[in-house]
Amino acid sequence: MQLCFFDDTRATRLMPLTLTKPSNMVRVGILTITEKWEHYLSPDLVTRQMPEYMAGVYPAPEIDPSADCIWINGRFLPDHQVLGEILQLSTDEGLMHKHTPVAMRMDGTRSVSIFNAGSLPGAEISFSDTEHGTLLDAPWQVFAFNGEQVQADISLLKAKLRTVDEKKYPGVHFQSPYQVYVKDGAVIEPGSIIMAGDGPVYIGEKATIMSGAMLRGPVAVCSHATIKMGAKIYGDTTIGPWCKAGGELQNVVMQAYSNKGHDGFLGNSAIGEWCNLGADTNNSNLKNNYSNVRLTEWETGKDYDTGLQFCGTIMGDHSKTAINTMLNTGTVCGVCSNIVLGDFPPKHIKSFRWLTKNGEDIYKFDKAMETAGRMMERRGIEITPEYRAMMRFLFEKANR
Incomplete structure (x- = not known):
């Protein structure tokens, strides 16, 4: 199967989170949308x-071109019910979710033509409606x-998870350990409190939970992530791969x-990659x-x-805050912006901006890439020419 x-x-409605990625x-939950579909469909090829x-x-x-291809709307999250509906599709059939095409099956030759042309699929498809799955329509979702x-x-x-063996973690308090899942190589230090009574807690491969941290599920701490000493991690939270989380x-x-x-509080927020929130x-x-709360599209x-009473911050990749930064309700920040203010910044912050008490300046592209490169190098990742070209496009668009 090809995917x-x-x-x-309407995918632009997920920006600024999708300024730098399709x-x-x-990531929503433990997995990215791609990873969810890969687990459900086990495709031989994945492209986009x-x-x-x-x-x-x-x-x-x-x-x-010799095999059929399943086309999936990139902002559509699967579930078991919609999987069954997709597997029953014949060639040139598709599914609509809330009047939006979310899945289609087409032959390989036609798929190659559409893919190479960069056009949207959907013409000459016989659609039926589905109520299953979840379609993202805003970054706060x-x-x-x-x-x-x-x-x-x-x-x-x-099927690939094991519940925690409490004996391996002396001095750690587990509530409802049958809902705590710990992957190989994870470290949970003595004095940590893992509360899974209200929802499961997932601790990924080689993640670290430092002493005194408190986690209340549902929570996901993904691979190589670190929860700092004394941190308070409340429910419905995901700490993505290689992230560090402290405070509340x-x-x-x-x-x-x-x-x-x-230390510091962060609530009801979505933070991109390579961001750093100061002390x-x-x-x-x-x-x-x-x-x-109102948000800027x-x-x-x-x-x-x-429609939300609780809505905090949406932040694109590579943006950063200084120590003691205060972010207002419903703040939206683009990529590669620095907030260095002693007061509340604007609720809408463009990409490649440097905000100080003296006002708003353009963050020079070469300086921004120099900082991004240093941060990425610490994780063994280099800025490729293609990545730099993508960032250059966003810089120029932000400064037209």
Whole structure:
């Protein structure tokens, strides 16, 4: 089976999280959307359509014209029910979810033509409706749906998971250990408290839970992530691969390689990759008048009502805050921006900006890439020419 992800015209609504990656690479729960589909379908080939400026940054192998291809909307999250419906599709049949094409089956020759042209699939497809699966339509849904996705991913991975052996972790308090899943090489230091009564706790391969940390499920601590000493990690939170988390976090998704290593509160937020939140960075996730939080849509610049009473920060890749930073309710920040303010910054922060008490300046591209390169080098990752070209495109777009 071949699997190809596509982004429709509404995929831009997930920005700024998807400024630097196609939507199928966003993490919700334990797994990225790609990884969820790979576990469900076990495809022989996985590829994706991407904006031209991302070319070469992410793998996109050619489709085999001799075999049918399943096309999946990149912002569509699977479940067992929709999997059954997809496996029953015949060639030139598809599924609609809330009036949006989410899955199609096409022959290889036609798929190659559409893939190479970079056009959207869907013409001459016979669609039926499905109520199953979950379609992301806004960046805040990454954290809003995260708790249920942690639990769904554990169900998906359960055949490969083991519940914790309490004897291996003396001095650690486990509540409902039958809902605590620990992968090989994980370290849980004495004095930690793992509360899984309200939902499962997943601790990935070679993750570290330092002494005195408190976790209340549903929570996912992904591979190589670190929970710092005394941290308080509340439910519906994912600490992505190689991330560090300290202080207090509630309903937060950190995608990967990002750090919030010190005290401070972060709630109801989605943080991209390669971000760093300085010591005592705090965000507001609730307005003083308890009204719904409004958010700025990235592409249009228009504010809209999220319908949420709790909504904190959406931050794109490579952005950073200084010590003692305060982030307002419903803050949206692009990629490669630095917030160095003693007061609340604007609620909408463009990409490649440097915010200080003296105002807003453009973050020079070469300086931004120098800093990004140093951070990525610490994890053994180099900035490729293709990655740099992608960032250059975003820089120029932000400064037109």
